[in-house]
Amino acid sequence: MKALVLTPATRDVSVRELPVPEPSNGEVLIRVHAVALNPVDANYVAHPLAEQEQRVIGTDFAGVVTAVGPDLGSSSDLRAKVGARVAGFHQGACSTNDRPGAFAEYITAPYDLLWAVPDGMTLEAASTVSMCGLTAAQGVFTRLGFPCPFDDQTAPSVDSSTSDVINVLIYSASSSLGLYAAQTVQLAARSFGCKIRLIGTASPSKHEFLRQEPYRYDVLIDYHDPNWVEKVKEATEGKGIDRAVDCISEGETVYKVHDTLNENGKLAVFRGPKGGQYDPTRLRIKPIYGSVWEGLGHEIGYNGITIPANPEARVFATKFFNFLSTAATDGKVKLEPNPVRLMPGGLERIVPDGFALLGSGMLLERSTSRSEDYMRPISGEKLVYRIVDEGK
Numbered sequence: 168m169k170a171l172v173l174t175p176a177t178r179d180v181s182v183r184e185l186p187v188p189e190p191s192n193g194e195v196l197i198r199v200h201a202v203a204l205n206p207v208d209a210n211y212v213a214h215p216l217a218e219q220e221q222r223v224i225g226t227d228f229a230g231v232v233t234a235v236g237p238d239l240g241s242s243s244d245l246r247a248k249v250g251a252r253v254a255g256f257h258q259g260a261c262s263t264n265d266r267p268g269a270f271a272e273y274i275t276a277p278y279d280l281l282w283a284v285p286d287g288m289t290l291e292a293a294s295t296v297s298m299c300g301l302t303a304a305q306g307v308f309t310r311l312g313f314p315c316p317f318d319d320q321t322a323p324s325v326d327s328s329t330s331d332v333i334n335v336l337i338y339s340a341s342s343s344l345g346l347y348a349a350q351t352v353q354l355a356a357r358s359f360g361c362k363i364r365l366i367g368t369a370s371p372s373k374h375e376f377l378r379q380e381p382y383r384y385d386v387l388i389d390y391h392d393p394n395w396v397e398k399v400k401e402a403t404e405g406k407g408i409d410r411a412v413d414c415i416s417e418g419e420t421v422y423k424v425h426d427t428l429n430e431n432g433k434l435a436v437f438r439g440p441k442g443g444q445y446d447p448t449r450l451r452i453k454p455i456y457g458s459v460w461e462g463l464g465h466e467i468g469y470n471g472i473t474i475p476a477n478p479e480a481r482v483f484a485t486k487f488f489n490f491l492s493t494a495a496t497d498g499k500v501k502l503e504p505n506p507v508r509l510m511p512g513g514l515e516r517i518v519p520d521g522f523a524l525l526g527s528g529m530l531l532e533r534s535t536s537r538s539e540d541y542m543r544p545i546s547g548e549k550l551v552y553r554i555v556d557e558g559k
């Protein structure tokens with residue numbers, strides 16, 4: 168099979184021939200039809216963590232099960248059957264641990280960390296959901312304490328019975344993460360009857376889109392406006408933000424989002440102080456950071472630290488994927504995928520085009536000088552590559 172392989176020592180990435188992997192107990196073999204790109208994919212190619220001679224890179228995938236592990240032959244689970252349409256994510260080269268990534272024609276994965284893609288949803292669309300969807304769910308439910316419709320194990324800190332409006336800010340509402348964070352907050356509000364005021368920041372060209380289902384923002388503010396922090400506070404009628412999600416989490420964004428909080432506010436961030444270049448000691452309320460990889464349940468060697476295997480995070484991830492899978496039986500999609508920008512070419516175009524758009528460091532430093540339409544800046548969408556056409 169073909170796979171996109173990084174040589175960490177030289178930072179060279181190329182399409183190479185590798186043996187098709189075999190599923191172990193609890194795993195399935197998946198023919199990958201589509202992969203979606205995330206900033207980490209490009210970041211850890213430019214700044215490799217991996218020390219092995221070669222690593223298959225890539226995070227988000229969707230495809231079709233072509234074989235199952237020895238113990239799954241008689242499983243009744245929808246995701247453990249040959250022919251099942253599934254999606255999920257791998258850590259790829261974003262750790263020192265030698266686990267293969269998703270940018271390959273075939274991959275294996277534990278069936279319980281996959282979700283069943285409903286009929287009517289393309290595999291291209293499904294490939295956009297898993298990693299950022301779980302990141303948003305971890306942020307909104309586990310860290311910010313919204314009541315969770317698919318997991319009652321964590322005690323919520325948001326009081327859904329209060330008659331007060333809960334003011335919620337999503338900074339960078341048009342990012343992939345922001346599109347899932349808004350849906351996740353709306354899910355909590357709808358499931359538990361919380362009264363929320365959803366406030367987002369984004370470029371004005373995205374405001375109309377973000378007012379519609381499934382995001383349903385009440386207030387949208389242009390983050391280019393130097394007074395956006397004041398405008399957010401005004402929108403809360405002076406009460407300040409109760410729960411904030413900073414989908415950029417780089418330097419000034421963390422300080423400014425922090426400035427919108429009231430004294431009991433909470434702030435979820437998605438880059439740590441080192442990667443995001445901010446100093447938490449400057450802040451009255453400590454930002455809550457977490458890494459989505461914990462959901463995969465392995466120990467992670469990452470940016471000079473070792474994060475131990477986190478069984479609770481894995482259980483949460485399996486509940487999240489079970490929840491998404493219910494759409495395959497009840498027909499109700501639980502999280503709408505990001506709009507897809509289908510990029511030309513396959514594995515061989517991911518680095519020269521996709522990674523050029525993502526940049527190799529801070530999101531706020533992205534720039535492109537290419538004139539092709541598909542090379543316009545990323546906004547409210549996910550870059551997707553088709554690996555194999557559905558039906559082939």
Ligand SMILES: NC(=O)c1ccc[n+]([C@@H]2O[C@H](COP(=O)([O-])OP(=O)(O)OC[C@H]3O[C@@H](n4cnc5c(N)ncnc54)[C@H](OP(=O)(O)O)[C@@H]3O)[C@@H](O)[C@H]2O)c1
Pocket residue numbers: 205206207298299302339341342343344345368369370371373390414415436437438457458459460530531545546547548
């Ligand atoms: N901790 C974790 O586990 C985890 C998991 C997933 C992602 N992340 C991190 O989360 C961040 C977001 O990832 P993503 O995939 O959601 O990004 P993305 O979709 O590629 O972000 C694109 C968005 O960035 C916005 N943007 C560009 N410049 C901006 C600025 N100066 N201020 C505010 N917004 C700006 C744009 O908004 P407009 O178009 O409206 O201008 C655009 O919609 C990344 O740093 C990623 O590494 C962390």
